[in-house]
Amino acid sequence: SFPRRRGLPEKRKIRDVNKVIAVSSAKGGVGKSTVAVNLALSLARRGIRTGILDTDIFGPSIPTLLNLSGEPRLDENNCLLPLTNYGLKSMSMGYLLPQAEATPDSFGNLPMDTTPISWRGLMVTKAMHQLLHSVSWGPLDVLVLDLPPGTGDVQLTINQEVVVDGAVIVTTPQDIALRDAVRGYGMFRKMDVPVLGMVRNMAYFACPNCGHETKIFSHNSSSSSSTHDENDWGVLAECRRHGIDFLGDIPLDARVCEDADRGMPTVVAEEGDDSSARRRAFLAIA
Numbered sequence: 001s002f003p004r005r006r007g008l009p010e011k012r013k014i015r016d017v018n019k020v021i022a023v024s025s026a027k028g029g030v031g032k033s034t035v036a037v038n039l040a041l042s043l044a045r046r047g048i049r050t051g052i053l054d055t056d057i058f059g060p061s062i063p064t065l066l067n068l069s070g071e072p073r074l075d076e077n078n079c080l081l082p083l084t085n086y087g088l089k090s091m092s093m094g095y096l097l098p099q100a101e102a103t104p105d106s107f108g109n110l111p112m113d114t115t116p117i118s119w120r121g122l123m124v125t126k127a128m129h130q131l132l133h134s135v136s137w138g139p140l141d142v143l144v145l146d147l148p149p150g151t152g153d154v155q156l157t158i159n160q161e162v163v164v165d166g167a168v169i170v171t172t173p174q175d176i177a178l179r180d181a182v183r184g185y186g187m188f189r190k191m192d193v194p195v196l197g198m199v200r201n202m203a204y205f206a207c208p209n210c211g212h213e214t215k216i217f218s219h220n221s222s223s224s225s226s227t228h229d230e231n232d233w234g235v236l237a238e239c240r241r242h243g244i245d246f247l248g249d250i251p252l253d254a255r256v257c258e259d260a261d262r263g264m265p266t267v268v269a270e271e272g273d274d275s276s277a278r279r280r281a282f283l284a285i286a
């Protein structure tokens with residue numbers, strides 16, 4: 001098992017939470033948060049009491065994805081009360097940071113949030129600790145952790161401090177993303193966290209006009225060599241090789257991005273629309 005450094009607190013369960021599922025990716029921008037929030041909403045839609053904890057201290061995106069803002073209230077034990085939208089409880093560093101002052105520019109546009117997050121290690125550790133141990137989730141069946149990308153300090157801290165019951169790894173079909181995703185799989189293995197499976201995001205582009213499916217991020221797009229096909233390389237092959245479950249494909253779809261930007265994730269935005277392939281793809285992963 002993973003070596004435990006001296007003086008570190010023992011792993012403990014997150015209070016009031018039955019199962020913790022971490023959603024991770026090796027690289028930023030592969031759609032980890034988008035998958036995490038749609039996964040959590042899919043579970044909540046099934047009547048499973050679900051929360052999502054945004055542990056990306058330097059780039060929290062859950063507030064935008066769930067269209068939530070404002071400072072969380074404290075309960076009688078000084079624990080943070082989660083903010084809720086679409087039946088999903090959430091907590092994020094984004095709720096705790098002071099908001100940048102919103103002064104419109106000469107065109108009347110409001111600035112993007114420019115709050116500087118240049119913290120030192122100790123503050124990061126303290127903030128992480130508060131997010132992990134001082135949130136009053138109420139009873140939850142599942143807490144989804146949106147991990148920061150990569151395999152750095154925050155991931156280690158989380159895995160050393162709390163019991164993570166399973167990990168979902170999000171990748172794109174690209175060589176570099178996949179290679180690092182496999183490395184991320186190794187990290188969870190070392191830390192005795194069961195890997196629940198891999199999700200292939202942006203797997204193909206379905207043309208909204210003609211319906212043709214194009215594999216934009218094909219791992220083999222720059223090479224015509226037939227030794228490099230999906231049979232011996234690619235997400236499915238890597239899953240087979242390492243005994244990882246393949247959880248499914250999510251299409252690259254402008255609507256997924258629009259839904260995320262307006263704070264109404266696809267699973268909610270297209271609720272009840274069984275013809276929506278992108279919504280079905282997210283539901284299938286849950």
Ligand code: ADP
Nearest residue numbers: 028029030031032033034251252253256257260
């Ligand atoms: P990460 O958490 O890995 O950094 P995000 O979930 O923030 O990635 O996604 C990065 C960008 O890609 C966002 O603008 C998001 O809306 C967009 N995106 C993610 N998945 C898809 C998809 N399947 N189709 C279209 N856009 C997507």
